[in-house]
Amino acid sequence: MEIIQCAAYPIFFGQWDQLENQIKEKEYSRIAVIADENTEVHCLPILRERLDLDLNVIVIPSGEQYKNLDTASYIWERMLAIGMDRLGLTLNLGGGVIGDMGGWTASSFMRGMDFIQIPTTLLSMVDASVGGKLGIDFYRVKNMIGLIKDPQAVMIDHEFLKTLPEEEFRSGYAEMLKHGLIRDQAYWEKVKDYKIDDADIFSLIHSSVGIKKEVVETDPQERGLRKVLNFGHTLGHAIETLSFNTDKPLLHGEAIAMGMVMEAYMSYQKEMISQESFQEIKAAIVDIYGLQEMYRFPISDIMPLLRKDKKNIRGRIMFSLLNGIGTSEFNIEATEEEINNAVAAYFDR
Numbered sequence: 647m648e649i650i651q652c653a654a655y656p657i658f659f660g661q662w663d664q665l666e667n668q669i670k671e672k673e674y675s676r677i678a679v680i681a682d683e684n685t686e687v688h689c690l691p692i693l694r695e696r697l698d699l700d701l702n703v704i705v706i707p708s709g710e711q712y713k714n715l716d717t718a719s720y721i722w723e724r725m726l727a728i729g730m731d732r733l734g735l736t737l738n739l740g741g742g743v744i745g746d747m748g749g750w751t752a753s754s755f756m757r758g759m760d761f762i763q764i765p766t767t768l769l770s771m772v773d774a775s776v777g778g779k780l781g782i783d784f785y786r787v788k789n790m791i792g793l794i795k796d797p798q799a800v801m802i803d804h805e806f807l808k809t810l811p812e813e814e815f816r817s818g819y820a821e822m823l824k825h826g827l828i829r830d831q832a833y834w835e836k837v838k839d840y841k842i843d844d845a846d847i848f849s850l851i852h853s854s855v856g857i858k859k860e861v862v863e864t865d866p867q868e869r870g871l872r873k874v875l876n877f878g879h880t881l882g883h884a885i886e887t888l889s890f891n892t893d894k895p896l897l898h899g900e901a902i903a904m905g906m907v908m909e910a911y912m913s914y915q916k917e918m919i920s921q922e923s924f925q926e927i928k929a930a931i932v933d934i935y936g937l938q939e940m941y942r943f944p945i946s947d948i949m950p951l952l953r954k955d956k957k958n959i960r961g962r963i964m965f966s967l968l969n970g971i972g973t974s975e976f977n978i979e980a981t982e983e984e985i986n987n988a989v990a991a992y993f994d995r
């Protein structure tokens with residue numbers, strides 16, 4: 647699989663020798679792997695096989711609840727204990743939480759140290775590893791304190807996916823479906839039937855990364871086009887947040903999948919896509935994720951969350967919608983009635 651060259655860094659697809667050479671050429675003072683308790687067990691042995699380097703290891707607990715300032719303090723303390731300085735390097739080995747935490751702590755340690763992203767979940771491979779967004783949660787608000795800074799490189803190796811729990815895999819797959827829907831109809835045709843076949847997945851990940859890269863590089867600061875990546879995320883985030891108060895919180899991708907069906911219906915209501923296209927999208931998504939009937943929240947609970955959405959403009963709730971399968975638009979306003987209809991359309995049998 648070919649390397650994808652972003653403006654400032656390469657995304658390797660298994661070219662470990664080249665990554666090792668790049669690291670050796672920089673003569674870093676110390677190298678620390680930042681892992682969580684699961685990637686330490688499942689992914690660190692693979693990393694040690696692939697890279698012939700002297701590695702220190704910093705391990706944090708796994709889970710979004712640890713993407714916070716306390717964990718950042720712990721990482722900085724460990725960096726000091728290991729003797730890292732600004733000529734050090736971190737290898738962030740894990741899912742989106744490790745990518746965000748590792749990148750953010752490295753970027754602020756001694757005014758900034760290099761870091762390399764080695765994503766080990768499907769979500770972090772196709773989404774979090776491209777675009778340079780880094781953040782931690784603060785006062786229970788997701789990604790409140792953060793910055794945009796590029797890594798020195800990203801390494802994607804599908805070998806890591808072998809130990810990823812299936813529900814985490816399926817959750818990450820939602821972003822691949824989204825990439826097809828917003829940008830590439832031919833790609834949607836390939837991914838709409840759920841693929842977990844090992845041979846296919848590497849090339850599908852490659853295509854997804856290519857789509858995200860193209861969008862992000864056109865609009866690095868999210869002033870325009872990059873907003874299309876939010877398709878499914880406006881309602882999806884609201885439903886994800888509400889699900890945290892239930893016995894069974896949704897995984898991020900499961901909520902986004904629901905949001906994509908709802909926002910596809912909104913696109914249909916606005917005559918941007920045909921009814922057949924909406925039905926095709928709903929059928930494919932429900933086939934993969936099931937119809938999540940227990941998350942039917944009243945519109946009176948959903949609206950307050952939508953009113954706080956970052957993408958709103960002067961209090962108006964804005965969506966990124968489809969204007970065909972494979973094309974999309976951003977900054978589209980919707981009324982409460984349209985939103986209500988869209989939510990109902992997901993649950994209609």
Ligand SMILES: NC(=O)c1ccc[n+]([C@@H]2O[C@H](COP(=O)([O-])OP(=O)(O)OC[C@H]3O[C@@H](n4cnc5c(N)ncnc54)[C@H](O)[C@@H]3O)[C@@H](O)[C@H]2O)c1
Binds near residue numbers: 682713742766778
């Ligand atoms: N920076 C960005 O652009 C960006 C984009 C999307 C999401 N994110 C962030 O990513 C986070 C979600 O990422 P995620 O879904 O990867 O979650 P995660 O990092 O919490 O990983 C999910 C679970 O899988 C485990 N795991 C990871 N790799 C494994 C492997 N290979 N084998 C076995 N277990 C493994 C982890 O320990 C964890 O328990 C959120 O915090 C979100 O805000 C960031």
